[in-house]
Amino acid sequence: MCAVVLVAHDLTKRFGSTIAVDRLSFEVHEGRVTGFLGPNGSGKSTTMRMMLQLDRADRGSATFDGRRYRELRHPLREVGALLDAKYVHPTRTARNHLRAMALTNGIPYPRVDEMLGLVGLEEVATKRVGGFSLGMNQRLGLAAAMLGDPHTLLFDEPVNGLDPEGILWVRNFMRTLAGEGRTVLVSSHMLAEMALTAQDLVVIGRGRLISQGRVEDFVRDAAGSWVEVRSPQVAELAQLVEARGARVSMGEGAFSASGIEAATIGELAAENGIVLHELSPKQASLEEAFLEVTRDAQQYRSGSPVRRESGAGEPR
Amino acid sequence: MIGLIRAEWLKLRSVRSNVVLMVAIAVLAVGLGALLCAVVPLDDTAGAENDLGVYPLLRLQIATAGFGLGLALLGVLGVQVIGQEYRFNTIRATFAAVPRRGRALVAKVVVVVVATLTIAASLIALSLLVGGAILSSRGVGLDLSVEGAWRVLVGTWLLAPGYALAGFGIGMILRQPIGSIVAVLAWPMVIEPIVVAFLRSSVGRWMPYNAGSQVVERVGDPDLLSPWGGFAYFCAVAVLLCLVGGVMVSRRDA
Numbered sequence: 001m002c003a004v005v006l007v008a009h010d011l012t013k014r015f016g017s018t019i020a021v022d023r024l025s026f027e028v029h030e031g032r033v034t035g036f037l038g039p040n041g042s043g044k045s046t047t048m049r050m051m052l053q054l055d056r057a058d059r060g061s062a063t064f065d066g067r068r069y070r071e072l073r074h075p076l077r078e079v080g081a082l083l084d085a086k087y088v089h090p091t092r093t094a095r096n097h098l099r100a101m102a103l104t105n106g107i108p109y110p111r112v113d114e115m116l117g118l119v120g121l122e123e124v125a126t127k128r129v130g131g132f133s134l135g136m137n138q139r140l141g142l143a144a145a146m147l148g149d150p151h152t153l154l155f156d157e158p159v160n161g162l163d164p165e166g167i168l169w170v171r172n173f174m175r176t177l178a179g180e181g182r183t184v185l186v187s188s189h190m191l192a193e194m195a196l197t198a199q200d201l202v203v204i205g206r207g208r209l210i211s212q213g214r215v216e217d218f219v220r221d222a223a224g225s226w227v228e229v230r231s232p233q234v235a236e237l238a239q240l241v242e243a244r245g246a247r248v249s250m251g252e253g254a255f256s257a258s259g260i261e262a263a264t265i266g267e268l269a270a271e272n273g274i275v276l277h278e279l280s281p282k283q284a285s286l287e288e289a290f291l292e293v294t295r296d297a298q299q300y301r302s303g304s305p306v307r308r309e310s311g312a313g314e315p316r
Numbered sequence: 317m318i319g320l321i322r323a324e325w326l327k328l329r330s331v332r333s334n335v336v337l338m339v340a341i342a343v344l345a346v347g348l349g350a351l352l353c354a355v356v357p358l359d360d361t362a363g364a365e366n367d368l369g370v371y372p373l374l375r376l377q378i379a380t381a382g383f384g385l386g387l388a389l390l391g392v393l394g395v396q397v398i399g400q401e402y403r404f405n406t407i408r409a410t411f412a413a414v415p416r417r418g419r420a421l422v423a424k425v426v427v428v429v430v431a432t433l434t435i436a437a438s439l440i441a442l443s444l445l446v447g448g449a450i451l452s453s454r455g456v457g458l459d460l461s462v463e464g465a466w467r468v469l470v471g472t473w474l475l476a477p478g479y480a481l482a483g484f485g486i487g488m489i490l491r492q493p494i495g496s497i498v499a500v501l502a503w504p505m506v507i508e509p510i511v512v513a514f515l516r517s518s519v520g521r522w523m524p525y526n527a528g529s530q531v532v533e534r535v536g537d538p539d540l541l542s543p544w545g546g547f548a549y550f551c552a553v554a555v556l557l558c559l560v561g562g563v564m565v566s567r568r569d570a
């Protein structure tokens with residue numbers, strides 16, 4: 001098992017009457033890319049700002065190897081963050097932006113040009129950042145995050161605004177970082193993107209933790225297939241289907257079943273003389289499943305039945 | 317701390333508007349003084365009170381008169397050091413690199429004080445050279461040995477960091493540049509003169525910028541604070557603004 005490096009404990013943040021982050025606790029492991037997933041406005045950016053103690057947490061804290069961010073002597077050498085690529089003064093050059101950061105954390109100047117090379121910005125090192133494209137800004141942000149060669153990296157929607165080539169590059173970049181044994185936490189509101197990049201997932205909705213675990217588990221449970229069945233004799237048929245080892249959840253005059261083929265249900269019905277009004281196989285896309293999971297985080301958490309029966313809503 | 321100070325100096329000079337502002341201050345401070353030295357009549361028909369030929373100290377004040385506006389613009393520079401960071405959200409990058417915010421703010425104060433002292437010293441020297449040359453050509457010249465000469469010169473010099481720190485403090489309190497710039501320009505140039513004109517000996521004497529400027533006045537005014545007393549009071553207000561602003565910046569979300 002990999003060591004836990006980054007721990008969020010009970011993080012809570014209110015903005016006026018809205019609770020942006022609500023008693024959020026999770027752990028991020030070393031040597032893996034952890035996806036931090038949640039719909040827009042679910043509190044991902046706020047959580048990351050609290051981790052860096054830019055926003056004051058109303059309660060709780062985040063620790064890196066047991067220490068809070070403010071206790072790190074040279075934080076850029078231990079934690080690199082790309083919160084928003086636009087946090088750069090437009091009339092400052094890329095090199096000067098990085099040099100100022102380097103000076104504050106005792107990082108030697110040659111490292112600045114090394115990082116500009118790494119992200120492919122060496123040719124515009126002396127150009128004002130204001131003229132950069134979104135993608136170039138994003139690359140500069142990555143260079144800034146990597147400046148101190150940190151062990152832990154926080155990326156807030158790093159592929160925002162990148163072209164497909166850039167997205168692929170960032171995805172491989174993060175995997176390489178994790179492969180080197182670093183801890184990588186990357187936020188996104190796209191499950192499909194995270195399924196390709198991350199190994200672990202922390203899923204939040206409305207500032208609360210929904211699930212935490214391996215990506216494969218989440219995807220398997222989330223993007224299940226199931227069969228919807230409608231019949232005047234639902235109870236009878238459901239029993240037969242359940243006897244075949246399928247998971248069944250009852251509705252009104254209908255049920256949905258997972259872990260069984262539609263054909264098998266049809267044959268069962270025919271053998272037992274049961275009338276079928278509907279027999280339709282369903283498949284949830286990753287994004288649909290994710291939406292379903294996060295649409296109503298609180299209702300989900302309280303364990304009340306979900307509206308549509310799919311693996312997605314199945315409490316674990 | 318040296319690294320932090322170097323970083324803040326790099327940040328100050330790598331923003332174009334700051335460089336433009338510093339050049340503007342130089343041109344205005346030196347140029348305005350030179351212009352006045354060239355055009356102010358030597359014998360004032362309104363009375364001996366304002367006669368350049370009679371009062372050598374007045375000649376010195378005319379030569380450094382550009383600092384009236386120059387100092388106000390140094391206040392703007394003080395605002396920019398923090399206001400620009402909030403305007404472009406670079407304050408988050410700054411505090412992510414230096415999470416103990418007090419250290420980052422102290423580094424900014426050091427840069428502001430050293431930079432403004434250096435700028436003011438060079439510009440005062442330049443103003444004396446240029447103004448002195450122009451006055452000499454008109455047959456009067458500058459005399460630094462007259463009583464009050466060094467008070468005016470040192471006072472002008474030390475007011476520079478005072479104005480800049482007051483601007484820095486206001487910038488930290490308001491945390492956005494436009495409002496802060498309006499404040500540091502309108503307060504000393506519009507509001508204080510009105511208050512001093514109408515409530516001279518009561519509220520007027522406690523108007524900080526006006527009190528600070530007593531140190532460069534030719535004749536003391538019994539209604540107002542003494543030259544160095546007023547200067548000390550102005551500095552205390554500037555430091556207080558920085559302390560209040562520093563606490564606010566440290567407490568709030570970046």
Ligand SMILES: Nc1ncnc2c1ncn2[C@@H]1O[C@H](COP(=O)(O)OP(=O)(O)OP(=O)(O)O)[C@@H](O)[C@H]1O
Binds near residue numbers: 045189
């Ligand atoms: N500075 C702020 N002042 C007031 N409300 C805020 C502030 N920052 C965030 N919020 C609110 O807190 C909630 C969480 O916002 P946050 O930006 O953390 O979400 P997010 O998950 O990063 O969303 P996105 O995917 O859109 O980036 C939102 O309701 C947002 O409106």
Ligand SMILES: [Mg+2]
Binds near residue numbers: 044045046156
């Ligand atoms: Mg966000």
